[in-house]
Amino acid sequence: MVKKNPVIALAAIKYFDIAKNDNFDKVIHYIRLAKKKKADIVCFPESCLHRTKKMHFHYGFVKEIREECKKNSIGCIITDDFVFGKKSHNTAILIDREGKIKGKYKKIHLYGDDGIHPGRKIGVFDTDFGKIGITICWDLAFPKMFKKMKLAGAQIVFCPAQWCFEEKAHDKQHKEREIELMRSLGSTRAFENLFYVAICNPLRDVHDQVSYSAIMSPHKVLKELVDKEGLIVSEIDLKEIGKLEKVYGKFRG
Secondary structure, three states: OOOOOOEEEEEEOEOOOOOOOEOHHHHHHHHHHHHHOOOOEEEOOOOOOEOOOOEOOOOHHHHHHHHHHHHHOOEEEEEEEEEEOOEEEEEEEEEOOOOOEEEEEEOOOOOOOOOOOOOOOOEEEEEOOEEEEEOOHHHHHOHHHHHHHHHOOOOEEEEEOOOEOOHHHOOOOHHHHHHHHHHHHHHHHHHHHOOEEEEEOOEOOOOOEOOEEEEEOOOOEEEEEEOOOEEEEEEOOOHHHHHHHHHHHHHOO
8 A cells, every 4th residue: 555645764874983884783772763753754865884895795784784674664775885796786776664665776886996896787766655766876867767667657866975075076075065966966867758757865974975864855855964873854745746847747758
């Protein structure tokens, strides 16, 4: 049964401040916190599990996160480098509220992903509250990919990221200007496709990390978090998409 207004959450966590090499305890904490906020799903940033390991799906952390989702009856998106045969892919895993893996998306557009192979297929998945798309970080810069997800029926697109600025991109105010770029990209993808976009970045102790997370509707930024750890939560009105499609549909090719 599709809920009238699903509630989505983004966990903008700080990396490796509890344990040196992993964020497992923090992921579990934020799953529980998102449940307390009545979220139907919580998305974590890119590469949210381990500092160095490339993992398989049977890795212990993944099993325990699945159990936690089942215990709290909440969906979850976690992203890290996973091994498929002999190849490693930056992969987002969609876990449902029963703790089952309902989908996997392998990052298509790589940027500084050493030793990682690109994926080939977009990720659009059915959930019990609607149809969602998943992208990862640099995918956000490719509008055709989002158009494909729209055509596949996506109503909300999650973008776990670990977005960093390039020194050569700006002459000053690097983080501020890169945040404006991310806000613009997310809002544009939402408007041009008439769906919701949710971008989730971490906090890290590196100077070029852009710690910006936001939930965007086609017309505005609903919630955002800048340069601090926290959970942002928003109720999503999926009926709004149909209303906007009626308004703009006749003007689109």
